[in-house]
Amino acid sequence: EVQLVESGGDLVQPGRSLRLSCVVSGFTFEDFAMHWVRQPPGKGLEWVSGITWNSASKGYADSVKGRFTVSRDNAKKSLYLEMNSLKEEDTALYYCAKDGKPTATFYYMDIWGKGTTVIVSS
Amino acid sequence: SYELTQPPSVSVSPGQTATITCSGDSLSTRYTYWYQQKSGQAPVLVIYEDDKRPSGIPDRFSGSISGATATLTISGAQVEDEADYYCYSRDRSGNRPFGGGTKLSVL
Numbered sequence: 643e644v645q646l647v648e649s650g651g652d653l654v655q656p657g658r659s660l661r662l663s664c665v666v667s668g669f670t671f672e673d674f675a676m677h678w679v680r681q682p683p684g685k686g687l688e689w690v691s692g693i694t695w696n697s698a699s700k701g702y703a704d705s706v707k708g709r710f711t712v713s714r715d716n717a718k719k720s721l722y723l724e725m726n727s728l729k730e731e732d733t734a735l736y737y738c739a740k741d742g743k744p745t746a747t748f749y750y751m752d753i754w755g756k757g758t759t760v761i762v763s764s
Numbered sequence: 765s766y767e768l769t770q771p772p773s774v775s776v777s778p779g780q781t782a783t784i785t786c787s788g789d790s791l792s793t794r795y796t797y798w799y800q801q802k803s804g805q806a807p808v809l810v811i812y813e814d815d816k817r818p819s820g821i822p823d824r825f826s827g828s829i830s831g832a833t834a835t836l837t838i839s840g841a842q843v844e845d846e847a848d849y850y851c852y853s854r855d856r857s858g859n860r861p862f863g864g865g866t867k868l869s870v871l
Contacts, residue, residue, distance in 0.1 A: 679807075681808040687799070687807065687850050701858060702766065742812060750797045750852060752818065754806040 643644035643755045644668035648738045651758030658728055662758060664721040664738030672696075672716040675748040678723050680734035681757075690736070691723065699747060706732075715751025728762045735759050766790065766855035768863035777870040782838040784866045786851030788806075789832055796834035797852045798827060800845075807850065811836060838868075846870045 650662040662678070678690040691712040692701045700712050712723040721738055736758050739751035768788040770830075775781045785794060798811040809818050811827035814834065824839045838845055851863040 685854075686848075686865040687801075687862040689852075689862065692860070701860075702862075737806060749854070750795075750809075750812060751799075751807075752809045752812070754808075756806050762840070 644740065646738045646740065646753065648660070648758035650762045651736065653761045653763065654728055655764050656728060656762055658762075659724070659726045660728060660760060662723040662725065662736055662738075662753060662760070666721070666738075666740070669740065671714075671719040671746075673744045675746060676712075676714060676721045677739040677741060677748055677751050678721075679710060679737045679739055679751065679754075680732075680760075682731075684733045688734075690704030692734065692741075693721070694747055694759045695745055698707075698735055701748060707736050725760070728760075730762050731759060733762045766857070766859045768851050768853060768861050770849075770851060770866045772831065772864070773867045773869065775871070776841050777848050778843055778870055779840050779855070780837045782841045782868055783843070784838075784849050784851075786834045786853075786863050788853060788855075788861075789854040790804070791829060791832045791853055792833050794853045794855065796827065798834075798836045798849045799852065799862075800847045801850065802847045810849075816831075817819070824855035828844060834856075834864055841870045842868050 693712045738755045740753040742752035795813045802808040803849040814829045837842040
């Protein structure tokens with residue numbers, strides 16, 4: 643069974659940093675690109691970032707570009723999101739998701755984790 | 765920035781056909797994907813590459829594309845299909861927007 647488990651969410655003050663993690667199981671992690679998607683309370687989904695299977699290519703939404711960094715460790719079957727200079731509008735449930743196509747760029751999400759909550763507030 | 769437009773809500777009676785649209789300039793040249801999100805749960809992929817259904821998704825779910833408008837159709841909607849539905853795509857610049865979401869009521 644494919645599983646993605648996010649962690650690292652917390653309550654932080656504006657301007658501070660936070661690192662999210664996602665550990666996966668049930669599929670060959672190094673064969674797939676991965677994504678981060680977020681959902682503010684009561685609002686819709688927003689694609690945040692993607693990374694190819696070999697970390698050669700990374701993409702970011704304009705809203706987080708320059709502040710967030712995505713990375714992965716294939717040996718640890720783990721995906722990360724380093725979030726700096728956090729703003730109140732970054733408050734959201736952050737989902738880790740597997741890409742639907744093996745060894746491709748980050749196209750679309752087919753399996754999602756349950757998410758981890760980030761609250762940015764003073 | 766690139767936007768995908770969905771109706772905020774759709775309401776049908778059980779057994780009726782529910783139709784949810786998604787419009788965006790690049791949809792005629794980029795695939796559309798559809799996600800179902802039930803209250804308090806993570807999204808689930810129900811349609812990929814315009815009209816393909818992942819394994820385990822009931823065949824009452826179907827997708828289509830006409831020009832710059834993608835459509836998710838639920839034929840014979842069930843009470844358990846009540847959820848928020850989001851379309852998703854990419855544009856030529858690599859942006860990856862979701863539509864604003866459509867709340868489907870089946871009652």
